[in-house]
Amino acid sequence: MSSAPAGSPSGGIVHIVGARPNFVKAAPVVAALEERGARQSVVHTGQHYDDRMSAVFFRELGLPRPDVDLGVGSGTHAEQTAALMVRLEQEFTTRSPERVLVYGDVNSTLAAALVAAKLGIPVGHVEAGLRSFDWSMPEEANRTLTDQVCDMAFVTSPEAVGHLAREGVPSHRVHFVGNPMIDTLLAHLDRFDTRALRDRLHLPEVYTAATLHRPANVDDPDTAARLVGRLHEIADQTPVVMPVHPRGREALAAAGLGEHPGVHLLEPLGYTDFVTLVRGAAAVVTDSGGVQEESTILGVPCLTLRPNTERPVTITHGTNRLVAEAELPGLVSKILAGDAAARDTDTPPLWDGHAGERIATILRGTS
Template identity: 80%
Template sequence: MSSAPDEPAGSAPASGEIVHIVGARPNFVKAAPVVDALERRGARQSVVHTGQHYDDRMSAVFFRELGLPKPDVDLGVGSGSHAEQTAALMIGLEREFTSRSPGRVVVYGDVNSTVAAALVAAKLHIPVAHVEAGLRSFDWTMPEEVNRRLTDQLSGLCLATSPEAVGHLADEGIPVDRVHLVGNPMIDTLLGNLDGFDVGELRGRLELPERYVAATLHRPANVDDPDIVARLVARLHEVADQVDVVMPVHPRGRAAFEAAGLGDHPRVHLLEPLGYLDFVTLVRGSTAVVTDSGGVQEETTILRVPCLTLRPNTERPVTITHGTNRLTVSSELPGLVSKILVGDSFGRPAVADIPPLWDGQAGERIATILTNE
């Protein structure tokens, strides 16, 4: 068991402005209900967009759709290697925090913006709150695993989405008074927009078939090795022999999938990245989802759509016990989709209830903690 200091730099109660750090599309979805709840309390806050995701379809559209205020600052860091991007983020954030002197920095998830902000804030003795603390894949080849573990060690408030996340933090020696089980703000956003997920309208606008499998893949393990991509494309083509496959193509994997001929199958529909409302509508209307995304595992859990996750592990096991998620490998995809198409119920949750506190009130709980600390 590793130990953590009882009082990390910046763990003292905060006063002054709350600064939210967002950098990639999952951050925006998680931050929206927290920002909204704090706004209703009259809290002084600002949003700093690091620009880790900078394309309109990966960034600005989310602000418009989720009602997030226009960022007070956009650092415009952009892409690069992990070292280049994290270094640029730290330089920009140090400058921002020094001039702004926030009372607390709130970080979300596990992207490079998250750990960069936590490191800079801790060194400046600014309290850090980590939303989505305690998730663990135990896979150190994932950059996200490095980011989330370091961020939790630096955070004075660890705001967890699930009971097992609380357990992981305890195992790592995080003092209990720094840990709060708050639920999942991403689910707040999902539940708050249910009326906007019009499957019929999306099918008509994008000319989609009645029955389809939605796919979204971007993690290095699935898109960086041309041989792995070629095998994955072959399996997706076998799926498309049975049912149409609709895939918004993440910029990170576009070149690899195009080179492997993913779009050559007549029943594979490749789309540009979608905004939040369109993407979740696509998922809601699908027969099944093929993904390597953590957030999609959570969304399908609530929407009760069978989810085939192309990973050997997940930091969100609650999506397997309480949801419709199943870990798999590409060679299994055609057979599993065949079973889903004939009504196999493998995706039925082992536990009938939704995960604890995934009730649409996580943003309120987080705002209460941030304003009472």
Template identity: 70%
Template sequence: MAPIVHVLGARPNFVKAAPVIRALGAAGAEQAVVHTGQHYDERMSEIFFVELGLPEPDVNLGVGSGGHAEQTAALMIGLEREFTSRSPALVIVYGDVNSTIAAALVAAKLHIPVAHVEAGLRSFDMTMPEEVNRRLTDQLSDLCLVTSPEAIGHLANEGVPVARAHFVGNPMIDTLLANLDSFDTAKARAAFDLPERYVLATMHRPANVDAPGTAAALVRHLHGVADLADLVIPVHPRGRATLLAAGLDEHPRVHVLEPLGYIDFIAAVRGAAAVVTDSGGLQEETTILGVPCLTVRPNTERPITITHGTNRLVTFEELVPAARKALGGPDGPSPAHDARPPLWDGHAGPRIADVIMEFLGEHGVAA
């Protein structure tokens, strides 16, 4: 039988893939996992396989970092070799990283069907590399597996046939809900010497951390948040040198940590009084956990987190006032929204598996 090949390259991919791999395994599908090595730090990749119960990758391409062209080219070369040797029944790609678009391009040119998990999300900001990756991947995908209702409209507006789009829910939330009992905030506080009340931050978007001047401005405002409450920031490899050069760790109430594994990280998020981020997935996770989230970006491809969760877009200048409000300042705390977005119910993995198995059956492919 031809295998279904999952292409994984970065932390969010692993979290989304775990329930899909589990559900396809229960359906009897033969599967292979290709880890591209786009995230090559153990805490950003390998530890997730252990914590999420993912099978060991069948291959690790070990691509590592580099410019967009260099990294994408290396990914395509390695993936073409793997797809040619494995002859997949289907390639499944996740999210919007360079591994995603590289795998979709290679599979399409080899006439291998592609399924895109998290299709149709749009920031409408083409200066974001992720937006370019998302749009092109959806055009190349035979199955567009959608996590939120508005994404169906985005795909239709771009000419994607409605039969290719399937609203299945959010597999990242499957993983979150399945591990709720493991997110021990007291244990995380003890392990990382965290105070009782803190704001957790993550920053890695190129627009925020690549240019020294921008990074310095961001650090000044993060220090302003630290004036209100201790700021805990696991520092992503991207931007680490720039942020530290800008003096990130020079405030007495800023706690700089190394990247954390999934369980430790979400435990720290769950125990935070608020979150400051430019991440996409963390906007979703805080929505379910009911933690106020301030997203330091001019736009989001996840507007459902704003309407259904605790998320708010802020500029650098708005960050400290918004943090004061979220922490319970004069205007009171930001209220958590109890309702979950549609189909964020912990069963997206099985729905995705059903769509994929039906697609392969219709096309006479055994997996």
């Protein structure tokens, strides 16, 4: 990739990534721009900084080593966002980018968009227009505010176009390009060897995969205890395999998550291993946005433990279903019994593996 050494002026397009979903979305865009000879650099904010949450993703996805790692780390939303803005302002002032490209809805996304907008640098937002309409989610503020300051909104699903129109975003700024996260999944499909993963991690042949990390599910001890009870009920039927996200680890452990012999707890997995785990599952229980998308393409029934989703296309065109915790054991039982309706799927429009190419073509057309 054509990029400048850390700290030197680079111009061109600067990609801002900070958390593992960003890496998966950025990889096909970076690759497509590279093929078109674009000048670009990657700034890692360090929002996810553990190797299993960050560096391993760069290695597996073929992303170039970041030109700079800001190493911001964790903290409250205010502390993290403020630190990100200070460091990003310094970085943009030094690099003088022609455009900043942000991904998803994490704190790094909003911080970079605000700093760039105040410096008069055009901002493109990949995965624009998604809305849960739940303002208790920090991500809802991040994505909504980012869309108001970006000049290019790259949209992954049709309903997002309508959301942006209702919020007054001019139509010429909105580009329906498909989902770059699915580009990455399809490009690596032959690497998701479920049998090899089961053998290596000593997993059962039939299992339910689970991943939970959202504050509404893991921050309150009573809520965490109820969820652990439901996961144990599922484990009475079939083993539950769960990579434990650092967020929520303590609360779920305190509620006795690992005390059931049918619950297999894992450390956080890299991209290939995690998607392979989902691919091989009979069902997946999650509160993650990305897993809703990945399970849709993989044809795995997805039970999303949330009252809403910013990705409704995974319900109308996929395998996803919003559920309350009390429903989980019964629904898993139906899936294990061969409930055909749970596996019906219709690929969302433009989730065809070419979103990164469309984004790169649009960006090169404006440079």
